[in-house]
Amino acid sequence: MNCCGLLTVQKEPVPLKSIEVELEVRDHVATVVSTLLYQNKEDKPLEAVFVFPLPGDAAVCHFSAKIGQRQIVAEVKEKQQAREEYDDALSSGQQAFLLEESDQSPDIFSLSVGSLPPGESASIRLEYVTELAVQADDGLRFCLPAVLNPRYQPQGSEGGSVQVTSVPASLVPYSLSFSARVSSPRPVSKVESSCSLDPLQYLNTEQTQATVKLAAGHKFDRDVELLIYYKDAHQPNAVVEAGQTSAKPGTLMGDPVVMLSLYPEFPQAVMSSVASCGEFVFLIDRSGSMDCPMDNRNRQQTRIGSARDTLLLLLKSLPMGCYFNIYSFGSRYEHIFPKSVEYSEKTMEEALKKVENMDADLGGTEILQPLKHIYSQPCIPSQPRQLFVFTDGEVGNTKEVINLVRKNSGYHRCFSFGIGEGASSALINGLAKEGGGHAQFITGTDRMQPKVMQSLRFGLQPTVVDISVTWDLPKGVSVTVLSPPITTIFQGQRSLIYAQLTGQSPEAAEGCVTVKYSLAGHPSHNQLHFSLKPADDTGLTVHRLAARTLIRSLEMEEREHRGQQDGGEKKKVVELSVQSGVSSSFTAFIAVNKDDGEAIQGPLLRRNVPAPSLSAPRGLAGAASMMKCGRPPRGWAVDAASTRNSCSVSQPHRDPLLQLVSLQKASGCWEIHPALAALLGKTSEEVEMSKPESVKEEVWATILALIWLHGFKLDVQDEWQLLAMKAASWIRAQKEPCVTECVEAGNALLGCEVQKDSLGI
Template sequence: MINSVAPLPPDECEPVPGAGLGALATERGNLPLESVDVTAEVSGLVAGVTVTQCFRNPFDVPLEATYVFPLPDRAAVTAFRMEADGHVVEGVLKERGQARADYDRALTEGRRAAIAEEDRPDVFTIRAGNLVPGERVTVRLTLTSPLPYEDGEATFRFPLVVAPRYIPGAPLDGEQAGDGWAADTDAVPDASRVTPPVLLPGFPSPVRLSLAVAVDPAGLRLREVRSSLHVVVHEGSTVRLAPGERLDRDFVLRLSFDASTALSLVPDADADADAGTGGQGGTFALAVVPEPAPPAAAPKDVVLVLDRSGSMTGWKMVAARRAAARIVDTLTAGDRFAVIAFDDVVEQPGSLGEGLAVATDRNRYRAVEYLARLEARGGTEMLRALERAAALLGDGARERVLVLVTDGQVGDEDRILERAGTGLAGVRVHTVGIDRAVNAGFLGRLAGLGAGRCELVESEDRLDEAMEHIHHRIGAPLVTGLALTGDGLDVVPGSTGRLGSLYPGVPLTVTGRYRGAPSGALVLRGTDAGGRPWERRVAGTRADNPAVRPIWARSRLRDLEDRYAAGDRSLEEEIVSTSLEHGVLCRFTAFVAVDTRVVAEGGPEHRVIQPVEPPSGWEGPAAAPMMLTAMSAPAPVSAPRPAAPGAPPAFGGAGAFPEPAGGAFPASGLPGAPLPGEAVPGDRFPGDAFPDAERVSVPRPPLRGRSAVRPAGSAPAGAEPAGAQDALRTQLTEELRRLREIESLPSAERLRRLSDLGSRLAALAVFLGGHAELEALARELTSAGPAADADALWRRAVQLLEALSGPKGRRPFWKR
């Protein structure tokens, strides 16, 4: 294969003294994002946050700047504005396709515009277009976020960088969804939107960062405030980031509080206008603090899954091995366990056999000895590891627990949740996220499937505390089978989502909607560890807290989006209407701000995607000849050499993509065959294993007349992505096949098979976060007695599964 790349003129690209290898400067300037300012006000267990991003156009032509950045995964984004040349334009929340059309039209007409979109629960993209030469444009996001509270401590975690993610799957042909270093694949059809370019280590800090958190206990007793990763300055009740900090790791602030059981009833400000509330209604927030007494330990089956991929190099691998060993040490002789390590391959220690081993002292020693020898390498084929774990845990009657230790840096989150989730029905899933820029949104969702705990470890100092929490949760929960009913309070059915279980030291928090007056109580019922009925009644108190409604809306949208990702495409209209009604951004909507003034002709002539910092704690590549070459004159780009699938990308500065000389990053940085499209000096070609590579590799310098030819991709143009979107349909199609095979069996045998189907559909509905039709059919099938009409039940099952597994023709929302 021959690639032709136009070189940069030497006078436009000179090394920056002392800036580090690969860092470049041009006489037009450097990067468009000048500063990020975060101001937060914590009141009790809720944080209100304003994020201000300032962009400057250093070029002599109109510019469009793109920035991919993280936000807290449970935060509700409720407002967006653009400020330029003394004008303030408030953003409007619209359906995503309509917002994009408005943005594109404004740019074509020469008007300034900005758009904010959600790509993952914790990954967002802002584009600001038609910035005129020398101009500064500020965009501002307003969000509300709940603070997770466990074992007497609340955590305010604000992520500051999107780390590189492993992108599996076959490439998709046609237009890419974004501009990252990886191309879209059938497993991650929007991968090019979640993989921003990465700066070389040593690049001068391109962005000024300021962050301040004002803490108001709001009636709670505040004992301690501590920051774990950044240097901070205390100014009264405000914690402020020290100057000079970089956007390369999460900001983590821990607050020691004493919480209590409470129910807040918050009427809607626009209750009279709310449809379906009878002219009055609102949102409630319930917090139940459990008793401290732990339940008696019961024998259990535990599978430990450890990520040993390339992104786990350095302190993360050391911490992961320690965490895994701590989990093994908590097991007793009555337990059975297995250890799985994965990168591009999935393996188990041969000394323990292929199945579950009894947790004897000898077997636990063998497991710890095996863990001590593990080193980071290769890609992140997490799905295969979770499927192996699900097969090992099976359908036994014992308590089943899965513990995943990883940084979570994968791009196919939806596919993993959808495919692994069904197999893990009935399994308690705990996740331990080890990174300074952890993929918290995905790990929280995965733990939510099994009503487990998600523990985030940003440093080795935090590890012991985190593993103590996990140790307590591996035991049985205090209360299971929770159900919520109103006592004088009319709760809107389906508004609370899944309740999960009640664990020692972990308050249960539930938000939902109610109709009518803000008065009455809620009654929580379940079964305790001894099998006895458990009940707690909490009286409501009227409150004036505007944060409760958007927090509920965000939680509701996440539940709906997870079910959509699992294959229920009928939810799109409900997702959009919920987002627009409550004014909370989601993946199906976008905020767009359009100026009325014309400032350019024909739209932006230059486009730049803002590169992000290499995450702190990730071991960068060693110096290599290609890095030195890039500083003097760009070399022709060649096809990447083979590497372990899923290797993290090589870092680079503006126009420089280093070739690592071993260590954490394999030679090519991006595995797989190249895809068609445009190449520039220093770029890695998007490959069949990294189809969105162009969105997540290092930044591209301004070039003119560049061109390249790449081999054609394997997927037909415009093909509907497979993987996560089709797996539910595939499962239901398989159930349909089984149904048709039993049509001629005797009634008694058909009823038995239909009852089995009902149990599988019930588990699937649980995984989806609730599905009224599947749940109704499951109840009917499992409760049918020997005298039931087998023919009628069979026909109803076939009719529903045909409807749910039928073809869907709507274009994916991220490409509209």
């Protein structure tokens, strides 16, 4: 067979030639426009199918096709009706285009380009809006998921309709160009990325507007991730957006909508009293893909290796008196203890021995069953449950998993961590959102530890209760809140509220919203005053994000009522989706070219456009080309071992910080030990000889460890801060009279100048 042009691994020409992405970020809202250029170089008409990821909370709001000079704008219709119209158009020889969300996961879309005649080109334009999540270091994270890893479909679950053609990134036969424009009321301090960027270009002297581009030659071996940093990022604000003039007043699209960004600040006195109770449950992914490296360019650390190191830090940082357990999962699940146990030296050591032997050897990614088991365990009185989930997030039953977390959200908080490229944002964000916790993504050269320790600090914060939101608006203006009620608040974390404003407001009118809550028995409140005058040039971005928020809530309710009496949620979703032009799980975008041209003759050839994948082992790309819902095709057995071979890495020597942490006792103290002396760069004799007389050995060893941390590891303080606080608390409890003398002697021994006050003792 004589093939030419762009080919799939099955030696079929690929009609997708290029993808161009333009990103516009305004403060913390992103508008993304993707243009996909198709060309049929074959001698028969084609149907091209492309399955690709989008951020899980994106609101897809525009889809159109341009053939020659003709522009066809798609309409949102009920999904089954759209599919039937698409099939009817193809069978009658008309060109048609269909864009739909996967039934299993809201972050997977499939695009069907039907009846592309020989020699014809089509340009597809796809637009979506999304909020940008705040990261541990206050950066706003935008991710363009260029990588689509096969989703693991659990045994016995419904097979999905989405077909994923997956090839290694090096074989992707189309190009990607990416540019971004950032604007904010506050200066843009920097933009970072896991990919190579051209230098940031400021567009004004205030540095509130900037552009940045992906450097030429980007390979599809990772997602395109941008981290955007503003000065004074934690400013509460409100954006009021005017309704659509063509829409009926009183409807969501016809009325103004306000988006409030709130950053509650807690009293310092309350924040210093970190909780010493809680049931901490850690759920670790041990599927085969967790043996892949954290960063493809530096293959030193595996995902599972990083998870083991992080568990060490977590276990050492837990407070005495709390309870804990560790679960791990793949095709089956395991737990270290039959039920959560009280944290002590004995239980901590027992857990750490098992953690050291954890490998990525449990096969697939069955996360639902261990979650069900965790939720079946009775809660421990006065020990609020905190669940920490670590996964590289490639499952096919995302909606089912998130629904389970939502049903149990009244009994726990869930903190989620997406590890590595291609982690499903729908799964990671959904777990945290429905579980009242916080989501973090760890990619490229990121260290897992600081992000996880920040979430542990959130988990140790007293639970905020009695949350209420009250509105004070001018006479004649009423409010309909579109967001679900706020159920959790963390120090310095953004809470978003969308609301519809009905009625006429006088010129220069102001509104006020007050968030009240109780924290560790202390009543608190935060207020935001805002102008009701609509902002300029926001388009319908806020309306679409508000519609998406309401649609997702209704979809959740529909799933809960499924099989019961019809609650009418599906009908409401379809109506809202059609009215707002925002996609949902029950609707699809359909465009049919009803031009008067001749019908396209001949049978259609189907071409599946490959998406880049990190999971396809090199050399097996031919067999991996067709994957349905993440299941390997027959004849290609992929087990944990083959994945491990494809991603083999060399294990590094253990980091000195982790060595020091591993020597700490559960109570917070250290003991004089040859390993501690060696880590401090001294002999055991030097350590013992320098000890002031009459000081207990454990106090001396603990002060030395704290001086070493402050003197040599201050740059990673957020990783060891909690265990250092525990150590300082232990020292204070010993009521040792010679602490000042010990600090002076420790500084002299280690060549440091650490102040006693900075040690917290």
